[in-house]
Amino acid sequence: METDGNGSMEESRSKLLLYLKLAFLAMEPSNCLLSLAIEAGGGCITQQVQNFIVKECFAKNMKETTMNNQAYIKGILKKVIANVESSSVCAEDCLYEELAHYLTIGGPPEENNIIYREISFLSSDLDGKDCSNSVNLVAALRCSSNMLEGDTGCSLWPSSLFLSEVILSHPEMFSNKSCFEVGSGVGLVGIALSHVGASKVTLTDGDMSSLANMKANLELNKLCLDVASDPMHPCAQKVECRHLAWELASKAELQDQRPDIVLGADIIYNPECIPDLVRVFSILLDNDSFGEDKREAPSAYIATVIRNLDTFNYFLTVAGKSMLSVVDVTAKTQVPNLLPYMRSYDRSSVHLLRVSLLSE
The missing domain is CATH 3.40.50.150 (Vaccinia Virus protein VP39)
Known part of the structure; x- marks a missing residue:
């Protein structure tokens, strides 16, 4: 992650975390999310990024959305946990707790092929602006x-x-x-x-x-x-x-x-x-x-x-x-x-x- 000091590094990390959250809500493929999570952590999925995934990504799911998207959510959790366990970073308990939750709740009817995606279009002048208003x-x-x-x-x-x-x-x-x-x-x-x-x-x-x-x-x-x-x-x-x-x-x-x-x-x-x-x-x-x-x-x-x-x-x-x-x-x-x-x-x-x- 190329930066011009601590301020630039923090701006870059903030932007990557925003991208990670929006990619999850848009139901991007798991390899894309892992790539963003690793970049946001500076080369690995840090404990800070793990907590962000649980609190900011999964917390944004509505009840109906969660029911229809849970296969996707479980797949993402498994990939994140596998990546963390294969690295030198400690896995946060919240990851396992979240996965256990989705493994125990019932899924949507088999004939229900509906998923919910949120596509967020960013401002064209995101650079240099507050990411939360982008x-x-x-x-x-x-x-x-x-x-x-x-x-x-x-x-x-x-x-x-x-x-x-x-x-x-x-x-x-x-x-x-x-x-x-x-x-x-x-x-x-x-x-x-x-x-x-x-x-x-x-x-x-x-x-x-x-x-x-x-x-x-x-x-x-x-x-x-x-x-x-x-x-x-x-x-x-x-x-x-x-x-x-x-x-x-x-x-x-x-x-x-x-x-x-x-x-x-x-x-x-x-x-x-x-x-x-x-x-x-x-x-x-x-x-x-x-x-x-x-x-x-x-x-x-x-x-x-x-x-x-x-x-x-x-x-x-x-x-x-x-x-x-x-x-x-x-x-x-x-x-x-x-x-x-x-x-x-x-x-x-x-x-x-x-x-x-x-x-x-």
């Missing part, structure tokens, strides 16, 4: 722990993390704008849009289970959805969830949205869906279809990981035939790392595309 936004997310069995829409993906970083880093682009997201998944991007003051946020998904989970996440983050029960809530007219199957969406339904900005994260993945996806974007971005209600032409931003180059090139081909301009603006968009504690998150793999309708 968190810009905390998004509580109900996610699936079993995405390999089809719950991909209830999982958290790198592209949605990156798109949320873009929104929080450039609030002036999205504040007071009507924003429409295609394939919203867990709803993280919508939470970020609401945070920066978008005038309207419409989140959509074609999968009903993902849509139900998304609504639960908005309620978890105190973003009102039920206008009838609370019409005066500041988010009552602002955040909306809609079912949108790309292949079934009518032109009239899409034209009725009239968004200023269209967004999407990790939506370029299935070649069979690409023609329908491009059609949806073409209609949403067609300012001429709005009749006499002229305004600035809408634009779109898609964050994507290019997992299959053939699929991505097919998207570019179909988009070009539909008169859509697709420009990679990743290098031109300054996006500070607001998630430095999420070491499993490879932000370098995500591309940011700006999509617009070409004028004839």
Whole structure:
């Protein structure tokens, strides 16, 4: 840990402890947490760090969260204890007591594949500031722990993390704008849009289970959805969830949205869906279809990981035939790392595309 004296060393340790706590709440893999714990201790998991883990990490779990996340918690405790026991540092009794507690309480029903994650976005100017005041936004997310069995829409993906970083880093682009997201998944991007003051946020998904989970996440983050029960809530007219199957969406339904900005994260993945996806974007971005209600032409931003180059090139081909301009603006968009504690998150793999309708 490189420092410029005792003050710098303490600041660095304080920052690493914050990262450790946030990584735990975000349910980062155990190897990432161990790495942060060792760095915070200056090369080993000291007794001070052990006590911090028990008091600051586990103490933050709510009852419902603890029940669903206890397999993760037990795994972390076992890894920390094993690491400490293999070093010259004494293991604190609180570690064993905490593990014993989780070994004795009953687990969630076997069919319950739900976990709870807290994603904390830090301020872009964290260096030199009080770490305790460095968190810009905390998004509580109900996610699936079993995405390999089809719950991909209830999982958290790198592209949605990156798109949320873009929104929080450039609030002036999205504040007071009507924003429409295609394939919203867990709803993280919508939470970020609401945070920066978008005038309207419409989140959509074609999968009903993902849509139900998304609504639960908005309620978890105190973003009102039920206008009838609370019409005066500041988010009552602002955040909306809609079912949108790309292949079934009518032109009239899409034209009725009239968004200023269209967004999407990790939506370029299935070649069979690409023609329908491009059609949806073409209609949403067609300012001429709005009749006499002229305004600035809408634009779109898609964050994507290019997992299959053939699929991505097919998207570019179909988009070009539909008169859509697709420009990679990743290098031109300054996006500070607001998630430095999420070491499993490879932000370098995500591309940011700006999509617009070409004028004839």
